[in-house]
Amino acid sequence: MVDEQDIAELLRERGHRVTRPRRAVWDVLRRAGGHLTAEEIAERVHGDQPGVNLASVYRSLALFSELSLARESRLGDAEASRWELAHPDEHFHLVCQRCGDVDHHVGTVVAEVREHLRRGHGFLTDDIELTVTGTCADCIAATGA
Amino acid sequence: MVDEQDIAELLRERGHRVTRPRRAVWDVLRRAGGHLTAEEIAERVHGDQPGVNLASVYRSLALFSELSLARESRLGDAEASRWELAHPDEHFHLVCQRCGDVDHHVGTVVAEVREHLRRGHGFLTDDIELTVTGTCADCIAATGA
DNA sequence: GTGGCTGCAAACATTTTGCATAACT
DNA sequence: AGTTATGCAAAATGTTTGCAGCCAC
Secondary structure, three states: OOOOOHHHHHHHHOOOOOOHHHHHHHHHHHHHOOOEEHHHHHHHHHHHOOOOOHHHHHHHHHHHHHOOOEEEEOOOOOOOOEEEEOOOOOEEEEEEOOOOOEEEEEOOHHHHHHHHHHHHHOOEEEEEEEEEEEEOHHHHHHHOO | OOOOOHHHHHHHHOOOOOOHHHHHHHHHHHHHOOOEEHHHHHHHHHHHOOOOOHHHHHHHHHHHHHOOOEEEEOOOOOOOOEEEEOOOOOEEEEEEOOOOOEEEEEOOHHHHHHHHHHHHHOOEEEEEEEEEEEEOHHHHHHHOO
16 A cells, blocks of 8 residues: 555656645545545545535546556446555455445455466456455344345 | 347236337347447337337336346446346456457356355355456457557 | 646536326236 | 336436636646
């Protein structure tokens, strides 16, 4: 994970300005650890910085995404996109339909798919989006089945 | 794949009426083999049935989805959802960024993930959405890299 | 000082909904 | 005949954009 104070540097390095909205959005993403909609991010940003507009949140997220600092995903049947900081290791999302919990699952699966496609099919993978919907162990235990 | 004349039966069996929009949407999905947006479906439906409204296309798709006859997916970065008939075997989508082609990849990967999650984590998978973006073999050959 | 970035409001694209009418069963 | 589904138009939702002014450099 990219460290806190790096954001200013990361932006400047690539010729982008370090602004209030960008810093605030970055902060929220770091604190939350992921899976927020743009609207949720805006809400939290407003705790510190009430003046920041939703459009700027979207623009910050788009920039972070372009710089590979954040990642957008469409979890399950959800209406809005959700955002998280770019994770160095490949992972996928486990969405529990019962409790709504979204888990990060880190493992070899994603890497295996990538390898399989390259070797077996000559397909050069750029990005893998894997979202699994179902019922988590806790909820199965709770409802007894 | 579900057979053509079945749609009337499938609907009636479950207490739904067999209507012009539903038949037309079903027909388009069958003929296309998948990956159409609601708008594209509406366009093609209009070839045969100009009177069918876009809202009815959406309502038909929602019904088919509920009956597990069709599946919605958000491919890659795309704006609109795309639809295809429910496929009996588990597959995932390979989207080429270069030529835009969307390939169905049938294999054991999806089943393996399901098994892995059940055994290793007690997670009962309901649905797996796997979308891989990258460059296909043809495009690599064409551009020489 | 200058150009990139912001806030605001308005536009956009996709999908959903209320309601009177049409049409399946 | 009864009631489900439709067409139409309008609303809702999520996201993007044009533009005048502001602020990081």
